[in-house]
Amino acid sequence: MSILSNSEALRLHIPNPVARPGEIPSFSHLRFSDAGEIAKPSIDADESGLRHLPYGLIRILDDQNAAVGPWNPYLDSEALIAGLTAMMRTRAFDDRLFRAHRQGKTSFYMKCTGEEAIAVAQSMVLGADDMCFPTYRMLGWLMARGYPLDKLINQIFSNAADPLRGRQLPILYSARDYGFYSLSGNVGSRFGHAVGWAMASAYRRGKAIALGMIGEGTTAEGDFHEALTFAAVYRAPVILCVTNNQWAISSFSGIAGAETTTFAAKALAYGIPGLRVDGNDFLAVWAATAWAAERARHNCGPTLIELFTYRADGHSTSDDPTRYRPVEEASLWPLGDPVDRLTQHLYATGAWDAEKHDALSDAIEVEVRAAIKTGEAVGTLGVSKPPVSEMFEGVFKEPDWRVIEQRRELGI
Amino acid sequence: MPTMTMLQALNSALAEKLANDPDVLIFGQDVGYFGGVFRVTDGLQSRFGLERCFDAPISEGGIVAAAIGMAAYGLRPVPEIQFADYILPAFDQLVSEAARLRYRSAGEFWAPLTVRSPYGGGIFGGQTHSQSPEAIFAHITGLKTVIPSTPFDAKGLLISAIEDDDPVIFLEPKRLYNGPFDGRHDRPVPTWQGNPAAEVPEGLYRIPLGTAARVREGEAATVLAYGTMVHVARAAIEESGIDAELIDLRSIVPLDIDTIVASVKKTGRCVILHEASRFGGFGGELSALVQERCFYHLEAPIERVCGWDTPYPHAFEWDYFPGPDRLIKALRRVMRND
Ligand SMILES: Cc1ncc(C[n+]2csc(CCOP(=O)(O)OP(=O)(O)O)c2C)c(N)n1
Ligand SMILES: [Mg+2]
Numbered sequence: 001m002s003i004l005s006n007s008e009a010l011r012l013h014i015p016n017p018v019a020r021p022g023e024i025p026s027f028s029h030l031r032f033s034d035a036g037e038i039a040k041p042s043i044d045a046d047e048s049g050l051r052h053l054p055y056g057l058i059r060i061l062d063d064q065n066a067a068v069g070p071w072n073p074y075l076d077s078e079a080l081i082a083g084l085t086a087m088m089r090t091r092a093f094d095d096r097l098f099r100a101h102r103q104g105k106t107s108f109y110m111k112c113t114g115e116e117a118i119a120v121a122q123s124m125v126l127g128a129d130d131m132c133f134p135t136y137r138m139l140g141w142l143m144a145r146g147y148p149l150d151k152l153i154n155q156i157f158s159n160a161a162d163p164l165r166g167r168q169l170p171i172l173y174s175a176r177d178y179g180f181y182s183l184s185g186n187v188g189s190r191f192g193h194a195v196g197w198a199m200a201s202a203y204r205r206g207k208a209i210a211l212g213m214i215g216e217g218t219t220a221e222g223d224f225h226e227a228l229t230f231a232a233v234y235r236a237p238v239i240l241c242v243t244n245n246q247w248a249i250s251s252f253s254g255i256a257g258a259e260t261t262t263f264a265a266k267a268l269a270y271g272i273p274g275l276r277v278d279g280n281d282f283l284a285v286w287a288a289t290a291w292a293a294e295r296a297r298h299n300c301g302p303t304l305i306e307l308f309t310y311r312a313d314g315h316s317t318s319d320d321p322t323r324y325r326p327v328e329e330a331s332l333w334p335l336g337d338p339v340d341r342l343t344q345h346l347y348a349t350g351a352w353d354a355e356k357h358d359a360l361s362d363a364i365e366v367e368v369r370a371a372i373k374t375g376e377a378v379g380t381l382g383v384s385k386p387p388v389s390e391m392f393e394g395v396f397k398e399p400d401w402r403v404i405e406q407r408r409e410l411g412i
Numbered sequence: 413m414p415t416m417t418m419l420q421a422l423n424s425a426l427a428e429k430l431a432n433d434p435d436v437l438i439f440g441q442d443v444g445y446f447g448g449v450f451r452v453t454d455g456l457q458s459r460f461g462l463e464r465c466f467d468a469p470i471s472e473g474g475i476v477a478a479a480i481g482m483a484a485y486g487l488r489p490v491p492e493i494q495f496a497d498y499i500l501p502a503f504d505q506l507v508s509e510a511a512r513l514r515y516r517s518a519g520e521f522w523a524p525l526t527v528r529s530p531y532g533g534g535i536f537g538g539q540t541h542s543q544s545p546e547a548i549f550a551h552i553t554g555l556k557t558v559i560p561s562t563p564f565d566a567k568g569l570l571i572s573a574i575e576d577d578d579p580v581i582f583l584e585p586k587r588l589y590n591g592p593f594d595g596r597h598d599r600p601v602p603t604w605q606g607n608p609a610a611e612v613p614e615g616l617y618r619i620p621l622g623t624a625a626r627v628r629e630g631e632a633a634t635v636l637a638y639g640t641m642v643h644v645a646r647a648a649i650e651e652s653g654i655d656a657e658l659i660d661l662r663s664i665v666p667l668d669i670d671t672i673v674a675s676v677k678k679t680g681r682c683v684i685l686h687e688a689s690r691f692g693g694f695g696g697e698l699s700a701l702v703q704e705r706c707f708y709h710l711e712a713p714i715e716r717v718c719g720w721d722t723p724y725p726h727a728f729e730w731d732y733f734p735g736p737d738r739l740i741k742a743l744r745r746v747m748r749n750d
Contacts (some may be wrong), residue, residue: 012463014462014463014466014467015467016445016462019601020445022684078736093600106731107536107537107726108536108538138504158726158727159727166728167539167723167725167726167727167728168726169538169539169540169541169726170538170726172538182541184539185538185540185541186497186498186500186540187470188470208488217469217470218470219468220470220471220474221470221471221472221473221501222471222474222501228496230609238592248441248470249442249446249449249465250439250442250445250446251441251442251467251469255467256469256470257469257470287617317721318449321429323446324445324446349718353475359623381536381727385727385728386727388728388731390728391720391728391731392720392722395721395722402690402691403721404721404722406721409730410720
C-alpha cells in the first residue's frame, strides 16, 4: 500500500464549546499555574530561554488573598486603593450607563464587567506620555487617570457637549491628553498603529512607549500578525496585549484557535517573549505590564501578553448571551472576579475594611449619578446634539467645495 | 401564501439552497449556533448540521479567501460578512482574486461564491455600522452586486446569486429586515405584515440578476433607486403628487440598462437616489449612462440625491440620511425646469 493513499475519508473539524445553554459549564480543559509558581526572568533575558512562559499563567494573588511569588510588585496600600477605586468606578459607571441605554437615553453601550483589572493596572503602570491603543473594553484606563465622568456621558449621549461632536458611536472615545488613542468600530485595525507610534518614538530618540490592545477573537485578523511582524523586525518599544475574555460575541475562543494553543504562544513564531497572565489578578497584570514596559524602555524590544479573563456580561447592549452560553458560566469562572479579589487582598493586608469599602462604594454611586444628571441636563440622544454643521467639519483640515456646497444646500 | 419579513425570506432562501444542493455551505462570524447577529441564519446549523453553517474567525480576508478556495474546488459557499463596513479587510481577495480568477485562468478556475452582508444606515450605528459600499464593488469588473428591497425579491435574488457561476456581493438593507422603512423616522414604522411584497412562496424560485423592477408607473419623471431608498422614493413620490415612475434596480451589476433607458426616454426627467456619499457614488455612473443614451429626450438636468460627502455621523443620522423631503425637492426642481 502506498503511504500516499488515504485509509479513510477526510473530515472537516468545526470547533464547538464545552457547554451551551442548558448544559453544565466545565473548565476542566483549562490549565492554570499556582500563584507564585512562575519564575520571573530579567528583562534582557534571551528569548530562547522564555519559551515556556506562554503555557504557564502568571498569578500573584493566592487562594488566601495573599500576594506571593517572584512577580509580586509589592505595591503600597495607596496604589492598591487607587486601583480598587478606579475598578469600582468603572463597574458602577458601566452598570448605570447600561441602564441609561435601556431607558432610551442612548443608542448603544458596551461594558467591561469582569475585565476591570486590566485597563486600570495598565493605566497606572504606564506614564503620562505613553500611548494606549485601546479596545472598546478599556474604560478603566480613563477612570484610573481621572477623566471627567460627565465628559464620557456627553459622548455617550451624543449631546451638545459631546467632545467628539456627535460624530462617533457611544463609548468609542478619543482622549489624547490621557494617552488614549481614538477608537473605531472596526476591530483590530489600530494594533499596528501602536507599533508605528512606538517606532516613531524610537526614531525621535524619545522616551515614550506604546501599548496595543486586541481581543482574542480579533487575533484572527491580519492586523494582529502584521503588527507582531513589524514589532519584532524593528524591535519596537511596544507592549502588545491580547485580552482573552473567552468570547467574541457568540464565538468561543476555539474559533480563534484556542483549542490547540494559547494566544501568548503566538509570540514564539515571531521570536519575542510571550507572557500569559491572570487578567483577574490586579497585581499580576501590573507586574507583567511593568516587566514588558521595562523591556521596551531599555531597548529590549516588544512583548506579547495574553490577559486571561472572562467577559462576565453580554457583548454589548445588542447582545443576549443566554442564547449561546450557560448563564452560570460567569459566576463559576475559576479565576474569580477582579474587584472581589483585590478587595479581599486589601482586607488581608489590614489596610482596608468593610466599612471603608461600603463608604467608597456609596461615594462612587453618588459621583456617577451626579455625572449622569449633569449629562442629562445637557440632553440625551435625540434631545440634544451639537450643531448640524459639525457633521461637515473635520473631513479634511480645510473643507473642499463639496462640503461647502452641501452645507449651503442644507442651509447651515 | 405566507408573509415573511426580509430576514425570514433570506433565511428561507438559504434553507432551500442548503436542502437542494449539498455543495452549498454557510460560514461567517456568529452565523452558526447563534444564527447571526441579525438572525438571518437562525436555526440553520441545528437543521442542516455543523458543517453546513458554522462560525468563522474574525478575519474577513480569511473568510473570503477560504470561500474562494472552496468555490474554486467546486462548492458554492455563501459566507456572511457581519456588516458591509467590515468587507474592507477582504477587499484584496474580492478585487484581485474572486473577480479575476475566471479571466486570468482562461476559464480553468472560477469562484461561484456569494458574499452576503447587511449594509446601510438608519439604525444609529455610527460610522462603521451604516455605510453603503456598493459603488466600490460596481467599479470592479468581474464582481456582481445585488441589492434587494423586499422579502419576495430578497429570496428570489439570493437563490439566483447562489446559483450564479460568478462571484456575487449580496448587500442586504438592514433597515428593511423587519419592515419597509420609508425614511419617515418620526412616524410609526410599518412591519412587512400585509405588504404584498412580503408574500413569499415556500420552495425555490428565482429572480434573474440584472432585471430591474418598475415599482410604480408614471409619466412625469423617472426615479432610480435600490435597497432602502426604494421605499423612501415611493413615499416621496406619493407625497409630492408628481406622477413619477420608480425603478428598483435590484442589481447594479449586471445593470438593466434597457429598463432605465426606456423609462427616461418616456418621462424625459431623471432623479437618482442613493444613501451612499454622492461623490464617486453609483449615481455618477447612472447619470453618465442616462446622459449618453437619453440626451435628446432629457427635459431637465439629471439630479442626484445622496448621502453627504462625510462619514456617517452618529448624532446626525437624519441630517445625513437622504430622506423623502430631499427627494421631493429634487423632483420639484426637475419638474420646474421645462
Ligand atoms: C473588522 C471587524 N469585523 C467584525 C466586527 C464585528 N465585531 C464587533 S466586536 C466583535 C467580536 C470581537 O471579539 P474579541 O476580539 O474577542 O473582543 P471582545 O468583544 O471579546 O472584547 C465582532 C466580530 C468588527 N467590529 N470589525
Ligand atoms: Mg473576546
